[in-house]
Amino acid sequence: MKNPLILGVVAGLLFAVSGLHLPAWLHTSGEYFANLTLPLALISIGGTMSVTAIRNASRTAIGASLIKMVWLPLAGVLLALPFGFEGRQLALIMLYLGSPSAATSFVMAKAMGGNAELAANIIAITTLGTGLTITLGIFAMQLTGLI
Numbered sequence: 086m087k088n089p090l091i092l093g094v095v096a097g098l099l100f101a102v103s104g105l106h107l108p109a110w111l112h113t114s115g116e117y118f119a120n121l122t123l124p125l126a127l128i129s130i131g132g133t134m135s136v137t138a139i140r141n142a143s144r145t146a147i148g149a150s151l152i153k154m155v156w157l158p159l160a161g162v163l164l165a166l167p168f169g170f171e172g173r174q175l176a177l178i179m180l181y182l183g184s185p186s187a188a189t190s191f192v193m194a195k196a197m198g199g200n201a202e203l204a205a206n207i208i209a210i211t212t213l214g215t216g217l218t219i220t221l222g223i224f225a226m227q228l229t230g231l232i
Contacts (some may be wrong), residue, residue, distance in 0.1 A: 158182040172232050
């Protein structure tokens with residue numbers, strides 16, 4: 086009941102069901118705010134990171150990041166093959182599962198009293214690393230004839 090993302094989703098659903106509409110000026114202001122959320126979250130993440138925290142949590146952060154960037158997309162593609170997925174569908178599965186960790190995981194970890202520094206490190210590693218792993222994954226899928 087204290088989870089800010091769940092509370093936001095519930096409030097949004099209740100507003101949508103109510104049939105009310107926002108005035109145009111408020112809707113525009115909301116869009117401006119929405120466009121700022123990711124950069125602000127990344128700035129907060131950067132401000133939370135410390136060299137000491139990176140050293141202390143590096144093994145855990147790197148392990149979690151490798152699961153997110155390598156093992157999860159690989160498992161997803163391999164599990165999708167017997168179900169008849171092919172070509173672009175497999176590439177999309179690999180892209181979805183191998184995308185960087187969401188910046189909201191930092192917000193959630195902080196709000197719920199979790200390890201926000203570890204979440205920040207995982208987000209940073211996956212944001213920087215997925216460009217390489219996605220490129221290599223697509224290349225490997227092309228070499229094997231999957232796409």
